[in-house]
Amino acid sequence: MNIIDRNNTIGTVVAELPKATEIFKEYGIDYCCGGHRLLADVIKEQNIAGAEIYEKLQQADEERKNLYFGQENNFKEMSPEVLSAYIEDTHHSYLRKALPDTAELLSIVLRAHGRNHKELFEIYRLFGQLKADLEQHLLKEETLVFPIVGEAEENLKEIKDLTHEIITEHEAAGEILRELRSITKDYQLPADACETFAKTYKNLEEMEQDLHQHIHLENNILLAQYSDR
Numbered sequence: 637m638n639i640i641d642r643n644n645t646i647g648t649v650v651a652e653l654p655k656a657t658e659i660f661k662e663y664g665i666d667y668c669c670g671g672h673r674l675l676a677d678v679i680k681e682q683n684i685a686g687a688e689i690y691e692k693l694q695q696a697d698e699e700r701k702n703l704y705f706g707q708e709n710n711f712k713e714m715s716p717e718v719l720s721a722y723i724e725d726t727h728h729s730y731l732r733k734a735l736p737d738t739a740e741l742l743s744i745v746l747r748a749h750g751r752n753h754k755e756l757f758e759i760y761r762l763f764g765q766l767k768a769d770l771e772q773h774l775l776k777e778e779t780l781v782f783p784i785v786g787e788a789e790e791n792l793k794e795i796k797d798l799t800h801e802i803i804t805e806h807e808a809a810g811e812i813l814r815e816l817r818s819i820t821k822d823y824q825l826p827a828d829a830c831e832t833f834a835k836t837y838k839n840l841e842e843m844e845q846d847l848h849q850h851i852h853l854e855n856n857i858l859l860a861q862y863s864d865r
C-alpha cells in the first residue's frame with residue numbers, strides 16, 4: 637500500500653503515518669474531523685504550499701520505511717517489537733488489500749470464463765478458504781501474539797502454545813498455496829485468458845511469494861525459539 641497515495645483520505649494517511657499529524661498541524665489542516673477528505677483535495681486547497689506538504693509527507697514516509705528496510709538483511713538483529721511491527725506494516729497490510737482485491741477479480745473471472753474453465757471453481761473455493769483462514773490468522777497474531785512477543789519471559793507458556801497454533805495455521809496456508817499452484821499449472825494462463833484473468837493469476841502468484849517471506853520471518857525468526865518442532 638502506498639500510504640501517501642493522493643486518493644487516500646487524510647485519516648488513512650495519519651493512521652498509517654503518525655508523523656503526518658505534525659505536518660498537517662503545521663499547515664493548519666484538520667485531520668481529525670476533516671479526516672474523510674482526500675489527500676489530493678487537501679493538497680489542492682493549499683495552493684502553492686500543497687507541493688511542499690506532499691514533499692514533507694514523502695520524506696516522512698521514506699524515513700518510516702528506512703526504519704525497517706535499512707535493516708532489511710538484518711531481521712535477526714531486530715528486536716521482537718520492531719520485527720513484529722515490520723511484519724504488520726508490510727505483510728499484513730499487503731494482505732488486507734490483496735485478499736479482497738483478488739477475491740473480487742476471481743469472481744469476475746469465474747463468471748466470464750467458468751463455463752470453459754471448470755478449474756476456476758476449485759480455485760475459487762481454495763482461495764476463499766485461504767482468505768478466511770488468513771483474515772482470522774492476522775487478527776490472532778496482532779491481538780494475541782505480537783503484543784506479548786517482546787515480553788516472552790513472563791508469558792512463556794502462552795507464547796509457546798500460540799506459536800504451535802500459528803505454525804500449524806501457516807502449514808495449512810502453505811498447503812492451499814501448493815494446491816493452487818498445482819491446479820493453475822504453475823499459474824500458466826490458458827490461451828483464451830483475458831486481461832482480468834492474467835491479473836488474477838499474477839495476484840495469486842505475488843501473494844504466494846509474499847506469504848513465503850512473511851511465514852519465514854514468523855516461523856524462523858520471530859517465533860523460532862518458542863517452537864517445539
Ligand SMILES: [Fe+2]
Pocket residue numbers: 723727728774777850854
Ligand atoms: Fe503474520
Ligand SMILES: [Fe+2]
Pocket residue numbers: 773777802806851854
Ligand atoms: Fe502468520
